[in-house]
Amino acid sequence: MKEEQRMSREKVKVTFMPDDKSIYVGKGISILKASELAGITISSLCGGRGLCGKCKVQVSGVDKSPSAAELKLLSQDEIKMGVRLACSFPLEEDTVVVVPNESREKRVSILQEGLKLGEFHLQSDLSKVYMEVEQPTLYNQSSDLERLERALRERGFAPVELSGNLIRELPEKIRSSDYSLTAAIIGNKVISLEKGDTTQKAFGVAIDIGTTTLVGYLMDLNSGRQISVASKVNPQRVYGSDVMSRAAQVSERPELIETMQALVMSAINEIIDHLISDSGVKEDYIYKMTIVGNTCMQHLFLGVSPKYLALAPYSPVFSRAIRVSAKELGLHINPDGYVHLLPSLAGFVGADTMGMILSTLIHRSDKIKLAIDLGTNGEIVLGSKDGLTACSAAAGPAFEGEHIQCGMIAAPGAIDRVIIHDDVYIHTIGDAPSIGICGSGLIDAIAEMRKAGIIHERGRLICEDETKFVKRFKSGKDGNQFVISYGSEKNKTPPW
């Protein structure tokens, strides 16, 4: 009891409902920050900058004037009911916060299936060479290193370099393997010496760092076969759902670069751990990792500030291909292995687009083709072997509902299909009661409303008394509104 009283003098107690979870936090921190500390994930598409309006919570018994962001994003009725923005509400006293289902981060389905590649010629700069190294005798007292280099030279690998670590381990490695061992070589550098013949064990990991999701593939570097796949939500999402939000966050708080890098590294390591446990492949046999991502994600992966990407003239810190040692980044692959970042094409056309070009071979096509990468940051490439043109646009808001009052990510409860006939019929993901509308639902809704004459060709809502949907019109803060679903409505199957 005494401890609780002491804590409450220095801090304030916040209780999250209906979780019934209480924690003490420093006075003045936002409800959003407190929720992170309590392990409760509140949607924060704009990264807590008071722009998206997705972090609505209910606070009772606290008399505090609404912030400018709250006045802009909340209706008067909501404010009267105690609805506040978690990111704009500093905790000054003990507070009970109700987090409604609509404001919680949803589990998302992650697309792991990729393009089915046709025949391709595998080119890897990794070689694994099995050799039998001469044993020393009283008549052949050449050094271990010389005898190893000779064995490699006989197999066409010379000159080669060994790290200080490998040279230190060499005498024991060579003898414990009874002079029969395999060298893993990248370029002219020996990165691993292994007992016996391990030439069949050569693996790499490819990681696609999306703004929203991360997907990793374990690849056999002998056959080019995909062995396993795993994915995770990008944990940097709490700092904003799009690249501009994250770049803006690190501009305001440079210390976040380290945090965001640590978050993505730990998520990638979890993916690798999953790939390893799923396949039984040992970490030491994974020698290479290739990373693609948009330019901002590549910067954050290396702990480089993307600050200037968000400011005109939108110049990245680096755009060419980069190779880094796995040890330097603390990744769960062979520590002497390498991590390759593909080159970006421009500030907002990143290495993921380069990956798309290379995998679709659009750059070798005789005919003009169009390739589209529809992610949170969407890129389009048009062209042929005679030249390519690429550009990008933020596609995330359309899919995730940012800046759409009832918009949400494609999670259970999102309206993903709309049909308008004699009435309005909806389909929700997971057959759950409707709590918002996702990108495909929005496209359906607009197309169906246009077909049904509810929307004018110039985008205006047509609210006329004689229309059969007149009951679905209501007036809101910004003018007429059309109700697609009355709260918590479940799927309404059309009667045909």
Ligand code: FES
């Ligand atoms: S408005 Fe609060 S997180 Fe966006």
